[in-house]
């Protein structure tokens with residue numbers, strides 16, 4: 001199987017039993033790999049009643065056909081399960097070198113079922129795997145865990161994906177960190193690992209990956225790399241990281257402040273990518289085969305927020321969640337929050353936004369000092385840092401925050417319309433009032449509010465793929481948005497299955513060539529479109545099985561309040577956007593279910609009965 005190893009590891013944690021099974025070639029061709037293939041596999045294994053943190057949930061680590069081959073940013077892997085944060089489809093992906101190493105070790109992916117009787121980690125090496133006692137690392141932070149496992153296995157080249165104390169303590173937005181700082185951040189996959197007593201996965205391989213046409217891949221991969229190298233995004237993210245966009249985002253109103261309630265903030269530029277570069281930046285970091293190098297490496301040498309030496313630097317979203325949302329104007333303080341999040345193992349977006357919601361409730365008088373244990377004041381990060389430690393241990397007020405902002409609102413009987421979350425996942429920092437397409441992206445994303453499932457802000461800032469229907473428009477008009485967003489969602493689904501980093505955006509024809517060279521079929525641009533659309537509909541079908549309806553496709557009112565600043569008081573009309581979106585997708589306007597003809601057209605006939613039952 002070109003592009004694939006053709007083998008999966010199945011690990012029954014309850015019985016400590018490991019089997020090697022063949023990858024289902026037909027499924028792989030149809031759903032590609034990564035989170036696409038994982039979704040199709042998981043569909044048969046979980047349902048609406050599955051407790052995401054119960055033994056019955058299934059965790060799948062999956063690479064894609066491009067992972068570890070040749071081309072721009074092809075170093076990613078996906079980690080998927082029913083999400084404990086959202087109760088629907090959960091997926092997260094991460095870069096570094098873990099994904100390629102898993103393939104070199106002889107496997108496309110790993111399926112974990114059950115729950116280990118005591119903490120373990122999985123060691124995979126050159127076609128073999130074993131479960132090992134994790135007693136020595138249980139309770140340890142992420143870096144310590146990785147260091148200790150490396151020492152125990154005596155091979156510095158091993159790549160490790162691990163959870164921190166937050167994952168062990170089932171914090172609903174716990175993440176998985178691999179390669180010292182690369183995070184599979186969203187949807188709580190770290191908590192699923194913790195619920196299975198699985199502390200880490202260590203991989204080492206020296207094998208190769210067969211591709212259909214290696215000479216052509218060398219040529220086409222080089223061309224795609226050159227395209228990516230010459231893009232504006234590469235220049236900006238390479239020199240300033242993802243926060244290179246910060247100042248422009250603030251000007252456009254793409255960043256909002258004080259828990260999404262204000263459109264401007266005088267101190268915004270104090271925590272920009274340039275501010276980071278001028279103060280604590282010491283280097284850049286790259287994932288496998290990446291010409292962009294968006295990763296930051298920093299060192300805060302002294303003061304209250306001194307880091308533990310050289311550590312991974314803050315990215316745009318974390319500046320948003322611990323800076324913009326809390327009105328904290330100190331880069332070093334935000335860097336400290338970032339470092340703590342990475343060590344305890346939590347998603348910086350959900351953690352920061354949940355904490356910001358607590359500040360918001362405190363400001364409103366709903367929360368009191370007696371509830372929290374100390375005061376919460378806008379602009380003061382120290383309480384947030386304390387809260388992070390409490391969240392990781394689920395101690396005191398941290399136990400409530402560990403459930404995420406939606407469940408916190410439930411606990412304090414607060415209106416959900418004031419919770420900046422969609423399908424229980426906290427929103428990132430691309431404001432739907434600044435880019436109306438992002439309103440649709442958040443409302444219809446298959447994993448809760450997510451900017452990576454379709455980065456429409458990039459489209460409307462001038463990053464089109466016309467042949468794919470990804471067409472830029474005025475950022476605050478409705479015209480053409482539904483079609484452009486749907487096309488981008490389709491294309492990004494393909495990225496999540498291939499797997500490739502979103503920041504790498506070569507022309508579609510070059511992408512099709514990479515697929516052809518690696519897998520072997522002759523892929524045309526239209527084939528990519530069909531594949532992507534199939535994946536979006538598959539995840540929709542999965543979520544319908546989990547109980548999702550059109551009622552879930554909405555934004556909370558707090559994100560639709562007019563603001564001053566770059567959005568100039570404009571807000572999107574969600575009814576019009578959603579109507580056009582359902583029409584475009586051929587989804588039923590009332591239920592939001594994909595119509596029967598659409599499922600047939602995409603080769604998803606097998607789900608028609610599940611989706612429609614006796615309705616049609």
Ligand code: SF4
Pocket residue numbers: 073095096285286287288290291292293294295501502503504
């Ligand atoms: S752009 Fe950044 S996240 Fe993407 S592959 Fe490169 S270093 Fe990794």
